[in-house]
Amino acid sequence: MAKKKKSFLGRVVYWALFTVFVYFGVTALSYADTLKFAQISDVHLSDKTVDTSYKVLASSKPLLKDAVEQINEIPKIDFVLETGDLIDKPQKPLLEQACDQMNKLKSPWYFAFGNHDAAVGTSFKKDKYFDYLQKRNKNMNFENQYYSFIPKKGYRVIVLDATVDTRITANGELPQEQLKWLDCQLSDAEKENQVPLIFLHHPLHEPFPSFHHRLINAQEFKATLDSHKLPIAVFSGHYHAARIYKEGHILHVSTPSLVTYPCAFRIITVNNLKNKVVFNFDFRETRLKEVQKKAKIMTFSSSTYSGEESDQNTVVVLDK
Numbered sequence: 119m120a121k122k123k124k125s126f127l128g129r130v131v132y133w134a135l136f137t138v139f140v141y142f143g144v145t146a147l148s149y150a151d152t153l154k155f156a157q158i159s160d161v162h163l164s165d166k167t168v169d170t171s172y173k174v175l176a177s178s179k180p181l182l183k184d185a186v187e188q189i190n191e192i193p194k195i196d197f198v199l200e201t202g203d204l205i206d207k208p209q210k211p212l213l214e215q216a217c218d219q220m221n222k223l224k225s226p227w228y229f230a231f232g233n234h235d236a237a238v239g240t241s242f243k244k245d246k247y248f249d250y251l252q253k254r255n256k257n258m259n260f261e262n263q264y265y266s267f268i269p270k271k272g273y274r275v276i277v278l279d280a281t282v283d284t285r286i287t288a289n290g291e292l293p294q295e296q297l298k299w300l301d302c303q304l305s306d307a308e309k310e311n312q313v314p315l316i317f318l319h320h321p322l323h324e325p326f327p328s329f330h331h332r333l334i335n336a337q338e339f340k341a342t343l344d345s346h347k348l349p350i351a352v353f354s355g356h357y358h359a360a361r362i363y364k365e366g367h368i369l370h371v372s373t374p375s376l377v378t379y380p381c382a383f384r385i386i387t388v389n390n391l392k393n394k395v396v397f398n399f400d401f402r403e404t405r406l407k408e409v410q411k412k413a414k415i416m417t418f419s420s421s422t423y424s425g426e427e428s429d430q431n432t433v434v435v436l437d438k
Contacts, residue, residue, distance in 0.1 A: 154195055156225070156383060199275070201354055201355040202230050205234065208235055322352050322368075350367060378417065397434045
């Protein structure tokens with residue numbers, strides 16, 4: 119009887135230890151394969167003291183300050199990416215102020231050009247803008263205004279520049295040189311079993327139709343992505359609207375502006391598993407509730423910008 123008890127207790131201890139080892143093993147593996155980042159878009163930092171149109175520009179600075187503080191309170195953020203229109207007009211003093219605030223982030227931060235960051239007839243052109251950004255942000259050590267980096271094993275971040283600075287327009291267009299480069303980047307991601315996370319200002323899939331804001335050569339962009347059969351996520355801004363749309367192996371993520379209702383940003387957690395990639399979206403609204411209320415009143419249709427609950431907090435799975 120004593121032997122049976124010992125045998126039973128031995129099995130209990132064995133399975134208990136086995137469970138603990140498996141749990142911690144899976145946890146360690148999950149953390150290694152997990153990426154967590156923040157996406158901020160359309161900050162439109164401005165010196166204006168009066169709001170214009172549907173943007174609460176007079177509150178752009180405290181809104182950015184609040185977003186930075188919120189992100190710093192969240193543990194284990196691998197990086198932050200601002201998807202364009204960091205400033206409302208391409209002026210060096212505004213960029214200085216934006217960098218002052220963004221440099222308070224505890225995590226590395228990166229940037230994609232938006233149409234408000236570049237303009238025809240300005241002395242602060244894109245090359246000067248980019249040079250200054252590189253001086254103020256040690257992470258922006260790239261040769262071109264479009265670039266890629268590996269934030270963690272199993273992932274490849276690809277940042278594109280679709281802004282047009284040769285004429286006055288809010289439309290975007292990806293040059294052939296960038297599309298060819300993107301094709302090579304996706305091929306490398308396939309070879310190295312990486313999940314491509316693409317960031318640019320202009321969305322591939324419009325949150326709502328806008329002829330004067332769309333990406334002119336969206337079909338070419340889409341064809342480049344479709345030539346690679348791996349899960350791809352595309353993160354954008356520009357339309358100031360929250361949308362999440364799954365299209366086959368492509369996940370389209372449009373993130374709202376800090377200065378337009380709902381005045382929010384995203385925290386995204388990605389798990390790169392054996393047969394699938396899981397995206398977990400956490401929608402973070404500003405804590406400046408009086409500003410948010412004002413922003414809501416200023417919009418012609420608040421739901422157009424805030425989207426549905428599934429455009430804010432959700433989980434999306436892409437199969438490999």
